[in-house]
Amino acid sequence: MTTTRVLRGKAQFGSHLEPATVVIEDGHIHAISRGQEASGNFAESVSISDVDVISAGLIDLQANGGNCHEIGNDPAALDAVSAWLPETGVTSWLPTVVSASAGFYPSVFDAWDRINPSSGATPLGYHLEGPFLSPQKKGAHQLRHIEEANQTLFETWLEQSSIRLVTLAPERDDAVRRIETLSSHGIVVSLGHTNATYEQFKAGIDAGATKATHLFNTMSTIHHRDPGAMVATLNDVRITAGLIPDGVHTHPGMIDLAIRTKGIDRIVIVSDMMSAAGLQPGIYGLGGQEVTVDDLSARLANGTLAGSMLTMDQAIRNLVDWSFGSFGEALHMCTAVPARVIGESNRGELRAGAVADLTIWTADLNVSETIVGGTTAWRR
Numbered sequence: 001m002t003t004t005r006v007l008r009g010k011a012q013f014g015s016h017l018e019p020a021t022v023v024i025e026d027g028h029i030h031a032i033s034r035g036q037e038a039s040g041n042f043a044e045s046v047s048i049s050d051v052d053v054i055s056a057g058l059i060d061l062q063a064n065g066g067n068c069h070e071i072g073n074d075p076a077a078l079d080a081v082s083a084w085l086p087e088t089g090v091t092s093w094l095p096t097v098v099s100a101s102a103g104f105y106p107s108v109f110d111a112w113d114r115i116n117p118s119s120g121a122t123p124l125g126y127h128l129e130g131p132f133l134s135p136q137k138k139g140a141h142q143l144r145h146i147e148e149a150n151q152t153l154f155e156t157w158l159e160q161s162s163i164r165l166v167t168l169a170p171e172r173d174d175a176v177r178r179i180e181t182l183s184s185h186g187i188v189v190s191l192g193h194t195n196a197t198y199e200q201f202k203a204g205i206d207a208g209a210t211k212a213t214h215l216f217n218t219m220s221t222i223h224h225r226d227p228g229a230m231v232a233t234l235n236d237v238r239i240t241a242g243l244i245p246d247g248v249h250t251h252p253g254m255i256d257l258a259i260r261t262k263g264i265d266r267i268v269i270v271s272d273m274m275s276a277a278g279l280q281p282g283i284y285g286l287g288g289q290e291v292t293v294d295d296l297s298a299r300l301a302n303g304t305l306a307g308s309m310l311t312m313d314q315a316i317r318n319l320v321d322w323s324f325g326s327f328g329e330a331l332h333m334c335t336a337v338p339a340r341v342i343g344e345s346n347r348g349e350l351r352a353g354a355v356a357d358l359t360i361w362t363a364d365l366n367v368s369e370t371i372v373g374g375t376t377a378w379r380r
């Protein structure tokens with residue numbers, strides 16, 4: 001039996017909102033039309049909801065965990081995060097694994113085959129953040145995993161269809177060849193945790209990298225005679241920059257700079273959330289290290305930031321509150337841009353034929369309902 005649902009409200013077209021009618025049928029967007037279609041146009045049995053704002057579902061390319069679960073080799077933990085994410089407006093995501101030992105990865109890939117993707121937000125593949133990173137820009141990653149990472153480990157990755165995105169540092173030995181190899185396997189390469197010179201970073205882009213991981217954090221600094229990774233990211237249109245707008249990882253002034261320089265088509269908002277996101281302050285874990293969490297941040301004992309407490313819906317409220325864009329522009333950086341970065345052509349936009357992943361919002365920018373594949377995954 002065909003199930004049809006109609007939503008009427010301001011809908012996301014690109015980066016602006018206007019009144020529209022969205023028809024969902026059998027897990028897909030069947031039609032979207034501008035303006036409010038009359039109820040009489042639909043069969044009496046069709047459910048019609050009048051709502052404030054309808055956007056494409058939010059897509060998070062970097063989440064290490066949430067709601068007390070850390071992403072690693074436990075499929076139940078991954079499922080638990082998927083089940084919780086719709087509360088934050090997220091409909092699909094990349095579970096993100098921080099640097100680990102070579103011996104750990106086989107169990108991570110094995111876990112992928114045992115997840116249950118039917119519950120909650122859809123996991124689209126892993127984001128492996130490290131371990132091919134700069135020892136000088138390790139952030140909260142463990143140095144020994146970064147130092148031990150070798151070609152043997154790298155080659156085991158190439159047989160894994162569960163890998164969607166890899167963060168690596170372009171200045172490491174063999175990095176250029178690895179970027180070319182990953183790209184030729186359809187894996188998106190993001191440059192980050194890097195101490196690269198401007199030229200080394202550019203060589204990484206030339207080799208096929210299309211994204212930068214959390215711009216400004218764990219990157220070589222800016223000097224006018226040695227501009228480094230940040231300026232290379234800002235200058236090069238081939239790179240889309242990940243940003244964590246939590247007010248802690250980067251000063252809002254730097255977010256402003258990035259959006260002005262790159263434009264909203266080349267900025268992708270990520271949460272970088274860790275297991276304590278959505279919970280109370282306390283002691284939690286990340287990649288085998290203890291992390292102290294307060295209301296806004298998560299830090300190692302030495303003060304190093306260890307993931308964030310940011311959720312994607314809060315990121316949107318922050319961007320709008322800081323006047324760095326309209327609601328529609330903030331949505332664009334959390335929907336269409338992440339979809340394009342990982343080549344998800346059937347998500348990220350309200351368009352006939354797309355997967356019916358939608359987030360419904362109140363007028364004051366709170367999530368009221370999240371729809372994954374046409375089914376309500378969460379409702380306030």
Ligand SMILES: [Zn+2]
Binds near residue numbers: 129
């Ligand atoms: Zn990181």
